[in-house]
Amino acid sequence: MKRIILHWSGGKYTPSSVDIEHYHFLSDGNGQIIKGKYNPEDNLNCQDGKYAAHCGGYNTGSIGIALCAMYGYKSPTSQGNYPFLRVQAEAMFAYCATLLKKYQLTPTKQCVMTHYEVGKMLPNSTSAGKIDITFIPYEPKLNKDEVGDYIRNKVRWYYER
């Protein structure tokens, strides 16, 4: 595997059946990590249609993890009723560190990106314009271009423990 892409599902605090098909792992509202339908290795070859489609234009070699949350979110001033919670985000960051070690990856931008960052990197892909993850409900002062580094710092902390 080459990298991990971090998402929010845009759903509620428990994963839907669609979420289970589109992400390899999900962190629910209690911070429980739930396995999706596909294994990360299914994304080594995306030609056969049997893979987790989570990151248009960048699915091959990419592990997808999502926070189950953010249904109804439009912007920092219109967040809806399912903001992602610290407990589930920390669980995702910790699990991300576990996966980095398992697949001999590093807590760098090369290996850990948000879907939003992929969209900026690949402006002609269907990942362009994605807003996950551009806002941290419990750290609202971070702007959209600071969130990725904040997350990588968190993942690095778990990785080095």
Ligand SMILES: [Zn+2]
């Ligand atoms: Zn996404």
